[in-house]
Amino acid sequence: MDPVIVAGAGPTGLALALALARRDVPVILLDEAEVLGDADGLRRARTAVLGPATTALVERLGFATLRQEATTLASWRTLRRRAEVLRVDFGADTAQAPVHIAQHRLERGLRDALLTCGSVRIVAGCRVDAVEQDTRGVSVHTRGAHDTWWRGSFLVGCDGSRSTVRKLLGVRFPGRTAVDRYAVVVLRTELPEPGVSLLHRDPPGTPAGQEITARPLPDGMWRLDWLLPPQGRQLTSDALVERLRAALTAWAGQVVPYELIGSAEYPVHQRLARRWRVGRAFLAGDAAHLMGALGAQSVEEGLRDAENLAWKLALAWHDGASKLLLNSYEAERRGAVGARLRATDQVLPLLRASGAWQSVRQTLLSGSARGQAELLTDSHLGRGASATSEVYGRSPLSLPAPRVGAGGKTANPSPAAGCDTPIGGVISDVPVTAMDGTVGRLRDRLGRGLVVLLVAPGTGVWESRHWLTAGLMPRLASAVAALPTRAELLVTETYPGATAHSVLLIRPDGRLVTAMIGCRPAELYSYADLARGGPPMAAGEALQDDDSDGPDGPDAADDGGTGSSNRTGRRERGGQGHGGGRSGGGAAGRRVGGPVR
Numbered sequence: 001m002d003p004v005i006v007a008g009a010g011p012t013g014l015a016l017a018l019a020l021a022r023r024d025v026p027v028i029l030l031d032e033a034e035v036l037g038d039a040d041g042l043r044r045a046r047t048a049v050l051g052p053a054t055t056a057l058v059e060r061l062g063f064a065t066l067r068q069e070a071t072t073l074a075s076w077r078t079l080r081r082r083a084e085v086l087r088v089d090f091g092a093d094t095a096q097a098p099v100h101i102a103q104h105r106l107e108r109g110l111r112d113a114l115l116t117c118g119s120v121r122i123v124a125g126c127r128v129d130a131v132e133q134d135t136r137g138v139s140v141h142t143r144g145a146h147d148t149w150w151r152g153s154f155l156v157g158c159d160g161s162r163s164t165v166r167k168l169l170g171v172r173f174p175g176r177t178a179v180d181r182y183a184v185v186v187l188r189t190e191l192p193e194p195g196v197s198l199l200h201r202d203p204p205g206t207p208a209g210q211e212i213t214a215r216p217l218p219d220g221m222w223r224l225d226w227l228l229p230p231q232g233r234q235l236t237s238d239a240l241v242e243r244l245r246a247a248l249t250a251w252a253g254q255v256v257p258y259e260l261i262g263s264a265e266y267p268v269h270q271r272l273a274r275r276w277r278v279g280r281a282f283l284a285g286d287a288a289h290l291m292g293a294l295g296a297q298s299v300e301e302g303l304r305d306a307e308n309l310a311w312k313l314a315l316a317w318h319d320g321a322s323k324l325l326l327n328s329y330e331a332e333r334r335g336a337v338g339a340r341l342r343a344t345d346q347v348l349p350l351l352r353a354s355g356a357w358q359s360v361r362q363t364l365l366s367g368s369a370r371g372q373a374e375l376l377t378d379s380h381l382g383r384g385a386s387a388t389s390e391v392y393g394r395s396p397l398s399l400p401a402p403r404v405g406a407g408g409k410t411a412n413p414s415p416a417a418g419c420d421t422p423i424g425g426v427i428s429d430v431p432v433t434a435m436d437g438t439v440g441r442l443r444d445r446l447g448r449g450l451v452v453l454l455v456a457p458g459t460g461v462w463e464s465r466h467w468l469t470a471g472l473m474p475r476l477a478s479a480v481a482a483l484p485t486r487a488e489l490l491v492t493e494t495y496p497g498a499t500a501h502s503v504l505l506i507r508p509d510g511r512l513v514t515a516m517i518g519c520r521p522a523e524l525y526s527y528a529d530l531a532r533g534g535p536p537m538a539a540g541e542a543l544q545d546d547d548s549d550g551p552d553g554p555d556a557a558d559d560g561g562t563g564s565s566n567r568t569g570r571r572e573r574g575g576q577g578h579g580g581g582r583s584g585g586g587a588a589g590r591r592v593g594g595p596v597r
Helices: 011-022 052-060 103-114 164-168 237-252 298-319 323-352 356-360 367-381 385-393 473-481 521-531 578-582
Strands: 004-007 027-030 047-050 075-080 083-089 099-102 120-123 126-134 137-144 148-152 154-157 175-189 196-201 211-217 221-228 258-272 281-283 289-291 431-434 439-441 450-455 487-492 502-506 512-517
Touching: 004 011, 004 137, 004 148, 011 027, 011 052, 011 103, 011 120, 011 298, 027 148, 047 052, 047 103, 047 211, 047 298, 052 103, 052 298, 099 103, 099 211, 126 164, 137 154, 154 164, 154 298, 164 281, 175 237, 196 237, 211 237, 221 237, 237 258, 258 323, 289 298, 289 323, 298 323, 323 385, 450 473, 450 521, 473 487, 473 521, 502 521, 512 521
Parallel strands: 004 027, 004 154, 027 120, 075 196, 154 281, 450 487
Antiparallel strands: 047 099, 075 083, 126 137, 137 148, 175 221, 175 258, 196 211, 211 221, 258 289, 431 439, 431 487, 450 502, 502 512
């Protein structure tokens, strides 16, 4: 098998390469930059808010010091003038709180972890300019430091909003430009309530309609964002300092001493690629979506893309995959991101409308106003993963949602058996015990294969050798060993909403497949087979996506051009693609990290 080619070494590309390498898949990571990393990242004021599940993912990938290099948020406040309209406290369990980290630190941590993976070759200073596919793989041509062809089993474009891979694949990128416009600064200062993020609408002493967000960073630093008029002139340095001093006065009662570290002004866009898969090529991160309005965190969504795609490509690389499995990436991730974009489009005019904030405090408990405030909070915190459960519940890898028949009876019962987590939802992080007696957290065991979790109260009292041969364990262990794909059996004392002897089947990305009472081997096998998308395709069968008629059409160019080539695998019908002619799956193509000569 040829390696997987990843184009782009931003957070999404680095995380995807790491996730694949952790599953023993060789990777070629291509990037245009001569030297990877943003040495001046803090001055560029790029940061990211990561939710608890995404933070656990990054730590699993090898960035063990993430929480030491980030700020764990204690609370979130929404203010209007001098009144607090919403407060969210994250409690004493810091593992369940979001973290805020400078993007260059996140990239450095992922890159350092990647350097310890021998199955990854990082190639800097080269730009993708041609892509060709055939039935056995994909060939990518680069220019720059390496003017050559590379042979891979799959290609993933993680190369940003102006993605060359997306243009070469002929995929349209529709959406809206400059939905919002922000000025942002990073400064070192002392503000009240360290560790508390806030959104302040109409601060005292400022013109009506101002909106300021403050998020803490390590070492006494803060990131501040101002919402600017969409069509206004660029903010001068004097005007920015004036806004900064007014904000400090509103929060601290005076202009407290500060050191300005960096500043930027940027528009945010909302775009969604029409297709996220074309044959053996995929899109992820900003190459597939832009969702900056309302503070939504594109970095976290990109990391979720990487987590979702990595286990599916790894399964395809090691054992083969069905078309259903690979198509499920677009169905799940594009569906989830699209749902958030639609929700933002619906609520944004209400939040920006004159008078909307005047009434939000009085009607906070009403459905519409509370929903608007919660969406705003979720977007700024990078939360909202639970809102995608319905999308994942409709995934090709899930059973259909329950249907209500005549007389109100359920025609298609839900497979969950008293578990609080919905089908397709993100699992709760509970203490677990492995078969070798190792004790840890459930999220720490995710990533490499399916997880079968048995809820067995009392097992924490006894050593594992006492209950490994008791009750359901022997039969369940045999059933897990016979599953059609790799799976690990874990035990927990309790799980929210689950009764004793409940068995949960969990995907490598932490999504619930099903929950049942007791051990029914045939049923467990069928669910595991569903989670992997069914049996893999036969050798030699064309690995094509559902829409095999070609790219989105002659108007597929976007962002000002189509790139220098548009050879994207259309030759695969005749088997005469350049990649097939040069490597043909031979020894040169199999060489990990090596170009096709």
